[in-house]
Amino acid sequence: MALQFSATMADHQRVNFVIDYLNVSRLCHNKSLIAVNGMFPGPTVRVREGDHLIVNITNLVSHNVTIHWHGVRQVLSAWADGVAQITQCPIQTGQSFISEFQIVDQRGTLFWHAHISWLRATLHGAIIIRPRHKTRYPFVKPSHEYTVILGEWWNEDVEDVLAQALQGGRGYSIPDALTINGYPGALYNCSQHLTQVFPVNKGETYMLRLVNAALNFQLYFAVANHTLTVVEADAEYLQPLERDVVVLSPGQTTNVLIKANQPVGNYYMACSVFSPNSNTRNVPFPETAATAILTYNSSLPANISFPELVLPSFPSFDDVVFVANFTKSLKGQSYSKGYYYYSIPTKIDYDLFYTVSYALQPCATCLAQPFPNQRLSASINNQTLVLPQISLLQAYYNHLNNTYEEDFPDFPPYVFNYTGIAASEIAVSTLGTKVKVLEFGKSVQIVFQDTHSLGYESHPIHLHGQNFFIVGEGFGNYNASLHPSTFNLQNPPSRNTVAVPSGGWAAVRFTTTNPGVWFMHCHLDLHTAWGMSMAFIVRNGKGKNETLPPPPSNMPPC
Incomplete structure (x- = not known):
């Protein structure tokens, strides 16, 4: 298992990443995928601003691999950026590489992922950077927090999907599902029992650390009957912005606050596709969102009646005006x-x-x-x-x-x-x-x-x-x-x-x-x-x- 960092550890943080195969089941389909430390999504790396991070990456799969620390500025450490043929040659089968760098002048949510071919479809995980000690958030401090990684799932091997697209010179086979923390949720076959559940206590405020790890889809995200307050994007604080729906492009991260102020019960958390390509036809996911459950503690998650739950309302899949209004409304802190x-x-x-x-x-x-x-x-x-x-x-x-x-x-x-x-x-x-x-x-x-x-x-x-x-x-x-x-x-x-x-x-x-x-x-x-x-x-x-x-x-x- 991956080392999980705590806020009280020393300034030098060490972690091992072992890249190997993992058997998983989704959508009534079993497959072997490439994962880090036997986890999909991979382990969350928890550090504090100013920490020195040392990651020992070992490659046990047949593909060459790199790990990129997405959004980390890599001040004077370009060698650790982890981009195949740009900052390094890839880590070959059976080989290891120590990626070493410092977290300089950053705090918030970022993520790590493979940066070669399409391996990041399953090789990804969150980076949580705590502020320096005795530094306050410029917003209401949440009682608790959850990491929510949005992604895609193919029943096929993603490398085969890419190879077919490149060989034919055209588009690619669309994924079989969207996912939240690796699970498609209750609207997909064989998935109700795998739906992620996020418990909350009525009256408390929670931070959701959102990561769009999807390969090719920009995504809407919302929680039914709840307002989201955007407070950070790409590990930079923002002026608080209240919205019912937020938008993330692939590679973007966003922290939102959500207050558990609704009647006790279960509520769908969901993501759906924003796809404005003027040639797009039959986008598969507007009616098949990935779902998770926000459940108030006094309700009974084991007795969730999925047909009675209502999805949040999303804009149309090509609503460029809604997305433009959202992005233009984001303002930096003073x-x-x-x-x-x-x-x-x-x-x-x-x-x-x-x-x-x-x-x-x-x-x-x-x-x-x-x-x-x-x-x-x-x-x-x-x-x-x-x-x-x-x-x-x-x-x-x-x-x-x-x-x-x-x-x-x-x-x-x-x-x-x-x-x-x-x-x-x-x-x-x-x-x-x-x-x-x-x-x-x-x-x-x-x-x-x-x-x-x-x-x-x-x-x-x-x-x-x-x-x-x-x-x-x-x-x-x-x-x-x-x-x-x-x-x-x-x-x-x-x-x-x-x-x-x-x-x-x-x-x-x-x-x-x-x-x-x-x-x-x-x-x-x-x-x-x-x-x-x-x-x-x-x-x-x-x-x-x-x-x-x-x-x-x-x-x-x-």
């Missing part, structure tokens, strides 16, 4: 109160404009209509990433030539009406391994623009090694003369993943405070597999505290 460690950039050194798009690549064996002899791919500024044979960080640190090019474009090579393009105008993307080099201590603005190339999509773009401030977003084409005047430079939310609006744009800002190589990609895993990814190289600054240390001696070989 910076004068000291809850943030980085200021909002106002002077911009690098002004970047990145289109996020579907694209096409030649494929002699891809015969399906409407694009015969072409496969679907994805791109940023029409660049589709090809992963190198060694890690980019290794190549950069050791000055190895011919691994990557330092000419990732600041602007898209094709200028067009991004949200009105016709299919006949689609440009084929360029395959390559390109990076953008940034100097240390500089301010960066990126505007992400969704395009209509093969259909709109809300792309959750995740940046490693750095949070950013989401200063603006909107529908349609970004206007550099008009939209900056609408930016929120007072209290924007700070996140590691931004959901670019479907058919719209989002603007983020950050300062390059962390030297290393940092991956940026769409957290819809199929899009990452299709190449909607790139990397930033942040050069060293001055002195030891601004310089990336040498790699650990036990880095996995390529």
Whole structure:
């Protein structure tokens, strides 16, 4: 079993991750999946801000594996970021790797997951970072808390699902269920007895630590008859926001408070799909939400009458206006109160404009209509990433030539009406391994623009090694003369993943405070597999505290 950290342990925290096979049963179906320490989802890592974490990862499965600490800034520890072919070569079968880093200036909920192929479908778990001792929350302290991990379940092996999609050059087989803490819940076959139950005491306030660990679905989350108060996102505090339904994109985490103030009984907790892709048809889950039970202690969970329970009311699966209103309502806590460690950039050194798009690549064996002899791919500024044979960080640190090019474009090579393009105008993307080099201590603005190339999509773009401030977003084409005047430079939310609006744009800002190589990609895993990814190289600054240390001696070989 995994070591579970307590708040009173020493500053150096140690944990063992053993990656092995686990037999589980869901939906009347038995399968062997890949798990950590015999747990699905995997063990929760509990630390405190400032702790030094040492994780010994041992790989006992036939797949090469990495573990990424999603949202952890990895200050001066890029070697531990855990991204295959970006910051390390993967851990091979029968081998181990010690991932070592410090939790610097962060507190809240994050998560860890495999960062190679689609193994994170089952290789994932929560990271709970407690505030420093004697530090108060900027909201009502909850009496208790629960971790709620939202995910997907396939009866097939997920690696087979991905292989079939890549071979055919088209979409993938949709999952057989959504899950809450690994269980589909009472609305699926053979699942009532596996439905997760969360007991509460009437009158008390609880924190739900929400993690969207799904591979390819943005999700709504709600609890029937209860109001949720959002207080944190991606391990950064927010001004409290009351909502009946919250939204999480893959890779996002959100802490909400819920007060047990309803009549004693049992209530459905549920998640359902938000899928705004303009080509989506027959989304499978709006009527088949994953469910758990919020049960008041004086009720009898063993006697739950599932047919009598009512699901929370969700928006339609493609309600982009509801989602936009939700995300725009998120505001950061007051910076004068000291809850943030980085200021909002106002002077911009690098002004970047990145289109996020579907694209096409030649494929002699891809015969399906409407694009015969072409496969679907994805791109940023029409660049589709090809992963190198060694890690980019290794190549950069050791000055190895011919691994990557330092000419990732600041602007898209094709200028067009991004949200009105016709299919006949689609440009084929360029395959390559390109990076953008940034100097240390500089301010960066990126505007992400969704395009209509093969259909709109809300792309959750995740940046490693750095949070950013989401200063603006909107529908349609970004206007550099008009939209900056609408930016929120007072209290924007700070996140590691931004959901670019479907058919719209989002603007983020950050300062390059962390030297290393940092991956940026769409957290819809199929899009990452299709190449909607790139990397930033942040050069060293001055002195030891601004310089990336040498790699650990036990880095996995390529």
